[in-house]
Amino acid sequence: MGIVKEIYNSVIAGKVEDAAGGVEQGLSSGIEVDEILNNALISAMDLVGQRFAEGEIFIPHVIWSAKAMQAGMDLLKPHFSANNKSKSAKIIIGTAQGDIHDIGKNLVAMMLEGAGFEVFDLGVDVTPERFVEKAVEENANIIAISALLTTTMMSMADVVAMLKEKALFSFKVLIGGAPLSEEFCEEIGADAYGVDAREAVTKVRELLDL
Numbered sequence: 001m002g003i004v005k006e007i008y009n010s011v012i013a014g015k016v017e018d019a020a021g022g023v024e025q026g027l028s029s030g031i032e033v034d035e036i037l038n039n040a041l042i043s044a045m046d047l048v049g050q051r052f053a054e055g056e057i058f059i060p061h062v063i064w065s066a067k068a069m070q071a072g073m074d075l076l077k078p079h080f081s082a083n084n085k086s087k088s089a090k091i092i093i094g095t096a097q098g099d100i101h102d103i104g105k106n107l108v109a110m111m112l113e114g115a116g117f118e119v120f121d122l123g124v125d126v127t128p129e130r131f132v133e134k135a136v137e138e139n140a141n142i143i144a145i146s147a148l149l150t151t152t153m154m155s156m157a158d159v160v161a162m163l164k165e166k167a168l169f170s171f172k173v174l175i176g177g178a179p180l181s182e183e184f185c186e187e188i189g190a191d192a193y194g195v196d197a198r199e200a201v202t203k204v205r206e207l208l209d210l
Contacts, residue, residue: 128162153180
């Protein structure tokens with residue numbers, strides 16, 4: 001079995017040390033950074049996301065796979081080239097104001113990092129002002145907002161309204177969470193709605209034309 005395949009299997013199995021060791025071995029063997037990133041780490045997390053969406057595996061498994069992927073990513077980061085388009089995309093993520101649920105948001109953040117994006121996690125109970133402020137500060141591409149409570153959904157609309165008010169049209173807004181829908185996304189003028197972590201990654205790639 002090749003080194004890339006071994007790393008791929010380690011991430012799927014959630015074996016953190018094996019994934020990191022495989023990446024070190026791959027780099028010292030002269031395997032291209034992009035090959036390890038795309039064919040081992042990202043493709044493995046894509047499969048993990050697919051299995052999670054289909055109910056074959058559950059959150060604890062996804063978390064271990066994400067940790068294994070992150071261990072590999074940390075070793076690859078110093079070798080990323082400037083033309084790594086996916087990595088240059090920045091995403092601000094957080095749970096809507098008034099909401100302190102974070103399992104879904106954490107899962108999406110890990111999946112996005114696994115897909116090679118730079119993620120800035122603002123945590124929970126994030127004000128619309130903070131989302132916009134951080135997006136401007138980091139010159140981000142996307143603001144991703146999660147909500148589990150119906151009472152906090154309208155703060156998502158406040159983020160969209162604030163961006164329009166300030167004429168910050170370069171930022172795309174992605175929303176997600178149990179009480180949300182495609183209709184609500186259209187109603188508040190957000191750019192995309194992701195029904196789960198895997199679809200959130202797909203929507204981000206669509207918004208960025210990747």
